[in-house]
Amino acid sequence: MRKKTLLKVIKRLKHYIPMLILSILFAALSVILQLYIPILIGEAVDTCVDAGKVDFIALKPILVTMLLVTLFAGVLQWLMNLANNKMTYGITRDIRNEAITKLERLPLSYLDAHSSGDTVSRIIADVDQFADGLLMGFTQLFTGLMTIVGTLVFMLKLDVKIALVVVLVTPLSLFVAAFIAKNTYHLFKKQSETRGEQTALIDEMIGGKKVVTAFNYEDRAIERFDEINERLKEASLKATFFSSLTNPCTRFVNNIVYLLVGVCGGFVCIKGGMTIGNLSSFLSYANQYTKPFNEISGVITELQNALVCAARVFEFIESEPEVANVPDAVVLTDETVTGEVEFSDVFFSYAKDKKLIEDLDVKVKPGQRVAIVGPTGAGKSTIINLLMRFYDVDRGTVSVSGHDIRNVKRESLRESFGMVLQETWLRSGTVRENIAYGNPDATEEEIVAAAKAAHAHSFIMRMKDGYDTVIDEDGENLSHGEKQLLCIARVMLNTPPMLILDEATSSIDTRTEVRIQRAFNKLMNGRTSFIVAHRLSTIREADIILVMKDGHVIEQGDHDSLLKADGFYAKLYNSQWA
């Protein structure tokens, strides 16, 4: 699993191979130069033999070399940073673009089944985390490895025995770090579980603050909170303390290494095996040798985490896209659409084990109005999903103008329907852009005409910047009714041959509703329309009423025949006057 993800990351690295090579090259050169400095310092120290006996002629070139080496190493390090930035952010940009490209082609069934919050967090937070891990990996993993190898080589060159001491003792610090990490893992888990429990309570109590107030629940809420809070305190103390042992412990081991080098080196020096300058170089290598080990263990956890995040994005990117159009799909145009729609023997359900629509037969003649009625959650929107081919039927056929919609080019099918949903979605942008959403080339006159037809012109003109007013995210500066009018205007501009409308319910006041209704009526004139209806007047006037309950179409017919049948519809209708 992890390997597969890694391969996918590598595949996406392909465009960045020159950068990668540069980055490794810069890292290697910069590390070698950096490691050369302690040797230079050692040599410099050795020129200072004693009072009056300092060899300035030898010292000066050493110091000049040191200056040059430092400058080069610094510049190379910076170049490496730049190369790494380019790679990391390039890859994340590519992955995000890939993800959105995928999003546009995913079937609705996927998007409906996954919460949008989860998908957003995959594309934003996970990719970000992945970038962080990758960047850290590039910068620290290469340099870390190079440093280890480099130091080892330099130390072996200076003195094999002391080098061995360092090599043998250092793993101890790794072992200590790993031991602590392993044993604190469950403490952290405990902490985050308790924290989650507390967040859930906070979420509910503050999110439901108004209910809490209304029911005098405050004291009981605090009681519950404090109980969790006490546990959280304990868990957090343990997790923080035990994990914070890593630093002192590894530092202790490092100090021991330092000490051993000092002592062993001291004895070797006395024997004349090396100079004091050599010893000083050795001491700084001993210091440098352990550091990358600690860093690398950190980097590896980070990289693992990054891979987990990458896997979540890839999972999204690799989900099955919508079925492609059939090879010689029919293209519907305004001329070829007659407005005839037929459901025959349609079976459909969202989940295999939960039957929904069974054996639905509806025949709609051109220009007829179909009202879909039933209680909330009865599955009225399912019909819309099938008509727009957001979902495909399990069995049977839905046909438009005599063509099975599976043989129709998806884009042209959707273009032949105008859709106004109760959940009004507007894009962040100006009012004008929103009205022209389906037809960006529309002229100013056409846009204003559409707005007027939708009874939206007057309120648009009352807004601060008229048609240039910017609608913020979620359209919070508009009322629900106004949003709906804009959505109607958006459809008016396109005047498609067939319509799907979802009537507003209680959230709109009745007088605005009258205006919307007027706009709807104008729109429906002469067009085959499907209306999720709440208003009795719409229902009464429909040519076909589909009565839905619990996902099934239980009755079908016009108002009079359904009343005569005295079934569920009649009950619904009569209860208005109960």
Add this chain to the structure above:
Amino acid sequence: MNRLCHYLRNYKKESVLGPLFKLLEALFDLFVPLVMASLIDKGIANSDKPYIAKMCILLVVLAIIGLTCSVTAQYFAAKAAAGFGSELRHDLFSHILTFQYSEVDRIGTSTLITRMTSDINQVQSCVNMSLRLLLRSPFIVVGALISAFFIDIKAALIFAVTIPVLAIIVYGIMLITMPMFKAVQSHLDQVMTRTRENLTGVRVIRAFNREGYELGEFEKENGLLYKSQQKTGFISGLTNPLTFIVINLATAWLIYAGALRIDGGLLTKGQLIAMVNYMTQILVELVKLANLIVMLTKALACFSRIEHVLDTETSMKDVKGEAPKDKNDTPFMEFSNVCLRYGDSSADSLSDISFSVKKGDIIGIIGGTGSGKSSLVNLIPRFYDITGGSIKLSGNELKAYPLNELRKKIGIVPQRSQLFSGTIRDNLRFGNPDATDEELWDAVRTAQGEEVVKGKENGLDSIVEQGGRNFSGGQKQRLTIARALVKKPEILILDDSSSALDFATDAALRHAIKDMKSAPTMFIVSQRTSSIQFADKIIVLDDGRAVGIGTHEELLDSCDIYKEIYDSQFKRPEEVLAEEARRKAKENGGVGA
């Protein structure tokens, strides 16, 4: 800052001992290069093996003491930080619970939740880090400087120059990149907005075949994000190379100056090596300090947000003690000239509303969106205080009742049905923890929810998931109605709360409540005339004013707006329009005549 310390008050010992032990450890760290120097100068130079051994033992002792001090310090820091977080959380939570509607409206729920969770976590971990490092790093820098001076004053002057230069570089880069990081963040927000819009609007985007356009827009935003990340990386990538260069230049300078001093017999080799070591230590600590300062700035920002919430006091005055005695010979409730203006808005949301209510009455409230229906009923349990006029309950001003006594009398079913995680029983007992099962079932039956509870496997013990997401809208609504009934309220407020019920259930509910043993006085807010047409009194609101008060029949005769609402629900729009046109024509004609 004072506030911060306040929350450490019960952890004084820990918050002093933590840094103290950390300083001790640092002190021993500073000794190490000195000991190493004398090991080189005395031990190696004189080939004095016993001296080397002695120094060796000293180093081991220093390392062990260092370890002990540091572990102790970590413990105290962790304990103080955990305690700090816990007390701050408790205080903030209790404080938020004292807020009334207007504060919750003003600050916003999601903001309050972030303050409670991620903000406090940030501050807590910063307290932990600060106790450990805030003193240690400067101490080591200063200590290294002092030790260097101790060894050789002239050579140590190089340190005095290097440290400020390093500080300027590190903080300079930080200052330059801070706004750049903010820009990156805002680009990321844009990318997130695009992503979210693409998800929420997927049906519309596909219906209009605009996938390609949305893709292009996203790629544009994403490209901008990439550019700003590159720009930031260009500068922030300089930190390490620059500090590295400065430190090594300083070292070269130090060696040259040291060589001159050694030549003059003023310095030993070992001392020179010790000074080079101090230089390295300074570099390490400065980098740590820079990170800590970034963290500290963030945490202080978090804390000031928390403080802001803590400083917000609820504007609603509460009286202590018992509820006042009911007065005789007064209407059960009396609204006279009631006005309400929210916060700093410029217009009244309710103006000059007067009516009275008999015990057991059903009051219907109807009107358009924003006409003030919910505002009116929210005044009864004092979710908001009136800004003019008076409301009396049993002859006493509402303000004379202690808040919780007043709210005990009132059952509310809010517009948005909200259940809490737990069992159905927990939820029903929300306002009355002592209710018996029998009482619960009674309430459930009245609320037309018997099927809902019986339909779940474990009846009253069935689990309600967070937000009640395992119940449908209608089911939730029935349970929230039952929850209000379990309180056995004297006054029941249904705030447009039967909208998810079909007509038949809605009617059955109203009848069942009417038939209750001690039927409460009811306020029903609705958009549907069918829900309120049988009320004893209907109040028609328009733009915050009562434009009609009376029964259904009276209002149909006398109140144009009521008639308009009624017609829009029971007649075809064409009829409504035609009627409107006729009326207008008549009015115009009237003027002309």
